Amino acid sequence: MQEHEKAPALAAIAAGTTIGSVLRNSPLDPVDLRILVGHALRLSRIQLITRSELALTANEAEALRAALHRRIQGEPVAYITGEREFYGLAFAVTPDVLIPRPETELLVELALERLQPGSRVLDLGTGSGAIPVALAHARPDLDVTAVDISKAALAVAERNARRHHANIAFAHSDWYSALPGRTFDMIVANPPYIVKGDRHLSEGDLRFEPVDALTDHADGLSALRNIINGATRHLSSDGWLLMEHGYDQAEAVRSLLSAQGFSAVRSWTDLAGIERISGGRIVNPFA
Incomplete structure (x- = not known):
């Protein structure tokens, strides 16, 4: 999917959108998506599941759109989150x-x-x-x-x-x-x-x-x-x-x-x- 085809999915992320809806409807790679949603909303992988019906605030929606936009532009997930795991340890990058x-x-x-x-x-x-x-x-x-x-x-x-x-x-x-x-x-x-x-x-x-x-x-x-x-x-x-x-x-x-x-x-x-x-x-x- 080309960059311009992914833009509508970002526009749909707004105040009131649920976490589950974002995870189900984004065109991004599912693994990348979970990492970026968790990073933007400061939630663990477990919390993404247990709070899937939680509605985003306006600020949360904006932060999430910004993170996903950077990934759509091709920026590596590790640079967006500022972290990558190596040999069982979390490293700042x-x-x-x-x-x-x-x-x-x-x-x-x-x-x-x-x-x-x-x-x-x-x-x-x-x-x-x-x-x-x-x-x-x-x-x-x-x-x-x-x-x-x-x-x-x-x-x-x-x-x-x-x-x-x-x-x-x-x-x-x-x-x-x-x-x-x-x-x-x-x-x-x-x-x-x-x-x-x-x-x-x-x-x-x-x-x-x-x-x-x-x-x-x-x-x-x-x-x-x-x-x-x-x-x-x-x-x-x-x-x-x-x-x-x-x-x-x-x-x-x-x-x-x-x-x-x-x-x-x-x-x-x-x-x-x-x-x-x-x-x-x-x-x-x-x-």
């Missing part, structure tokens, strides 16, 4: 950061399986802080550092760390630039990996997300190369590097890792069967 996605949870799971007590972990390009906060929340014993080149993104990440009482050291850094001489037992990253000019950058939710966090403005591998090349100077012996990448980049990333002397190089598939994470372990990185 703004247009300064990528929206955390379920497939990235695999990176967290793989990291947790390999981290020893008290390990030092570095997250590169932290964005909303979803990865390091999830790690620190699950394992308070970890020594976690997270960096980003965007000060606005760091502000969001720090807010999320405070929200979940996660002890994380944040730094403004272009990859490793602010970390001279520091070493870690594991480095994790979900860097920009979409190829310059890819049509997906102008479609769907990606249109609203920070472009520099999506694409390297090159072949999609330049950020991954920088991370892999720098990791040999910042990983302790037997340290792991784990990275998320594009659906068709696993073979190339494995080759880059092997060329830099990583061992146990492999890729892991997400729930859709796509090779989503690749990594390896470095031995005697300073030899």
Whole structure:
């Protein structure tokens, strides 16, 4: 349904309209709709059911129309509500950061399986802080550092760390630039990996997300190369590097890792069967 065809449904939302009527008659995706109605009216999912015959006030109708209009315009639900769940935790999100996605949870799971007590972990390009906060929340014993080149993104990440009482050291850094001489037992990253000019950058939710966090403005591998090349100077012996990448980049990333002397190089598939994470372990990185 085109945008102009959805407009009449918005116009029908007015004072006296019931919540049930909105939920039954909106052309929006039902899941998106329930989230947005709950957000606009400050009601839980259960309350949307138990109060379905509740009539909207004029102010509530206006707030709901505004939220639904933003979604019809294509704005991501997470930016409208200001929140997205990741690894069982609620994260604040703004247009300064990528929206955390379920497939990235695999990176967290793989990291947790390999981290020893008290390990030092570095997250590169932290964005909303979803990865390091999830790690620190699950394992308070970890020594976690997270960096980003965007000060606005760091502000969001720090807010999320405070929200979940996660002890994380944040730094403004272009990859490793602010970390001279520091070493870690594991480095994790979900860097920009979409190829310059890819049509997906102008479609769907990606249109609203920070472009520099999506694409390297090159072949999609330049950020991954920088991370892999720098990791040999910042990983302790037997340290792991784990990275998320594009659906068709696993073979190339494995080759880059092997060329830099990583061992146990492999890729892991997400729930859709796509090779989503690749990594390896470095031995005697300073030899």
